[in-house]
Amino acid sequence: MVTVASRIRLEDRECPLSTTVEHVGEWWTLLILHDAFDGYTRFDQFQENLGISSSMLTARLKTLVTDGLLERRPYQTNPVRHEYVLTNLGRSLRPVIVALAAWGNSQLAPHERSMILVDAESGEEVEPVVVDARTGRRLDDSHAYxxxxxxxxxxxxxxxxxxxxxxxxxxxxxxxxx
Structure with a gap:
């Protein structure tokens, strides 16, 4: 990721949580990434879906491109228009977005959930959890890890x-x- 002027304290700069939040902790950034995971790529799609102002969307997209999470590509030449496509680095954030959405849903009764994660083949709802890739053990036990x-x-x-x-x-x- 590209280093930008930082809002985090000097002593926090080596903390991976602090540096990650610096890049993706802003409200609109997470929602734009969520839309990108759903297949949105064009400025007008993001703007219409999110109801975000042009200036805010322009600023957030520029930051996401600068940070290497999205790539700006021309899709039309006359006039020139660009789309914003997830990079490998951007795609690697999908489990984080899924985990955040799952945590949000865990605070709601099943009938109150407006968006759920389902298996693409079966359509069955899944329960996302974060696990250790080596052992398969859940990481939500604060005493074990x-x-x-x-x-x-x-x-x-x-x-x-x-x-x-x-x-x-x-x-x-x-x-x-x-």
Whole structure:
């Protein structure tokens, strides 16, 4: 991904969650990607489906292209018009979008769900879960899986995960404690 002017704190730049949110954490970005997964490619399709202003859509599409999630391709020459097609990097976000939608649906009763994920062949609703590719075990057990400092971790990240669990923030006046 291309590095852009960042809104994240310097100490968070090595955190994969912080850097990911920097690229895809904006409301319209996730909805545009969702539409792209549904086969939308043209500016007018995104705009009509989302009800987004031209200026906002232009800005979001430009960012998605700059970040390498979408590719801008001409589909018409007179006048020149472009479509926006998912790249491999963009397509790799599909499980994230599916997981977010599944989490949203999990907060609703089955009859309240306006969109569900189904098996393309059988039409049966599926229950998306995130699993470890090696073992097939679900990752939603916060006791079985924890984050740890990786090989490129700086001192702050290594200190945070020194004991296999994040260190609790220090209490003190800045935390609202005397």
């Amino acid at each position: 924890v984050f740890a400092a990786g090989p490129a971790a700086g001192d702050a990240m290594r200190n945070r995960y020194a004991h296999g669990r994040p260190a609790a923030p220090a209490a003190g006046p800045e935390a609202g404690h005397p």
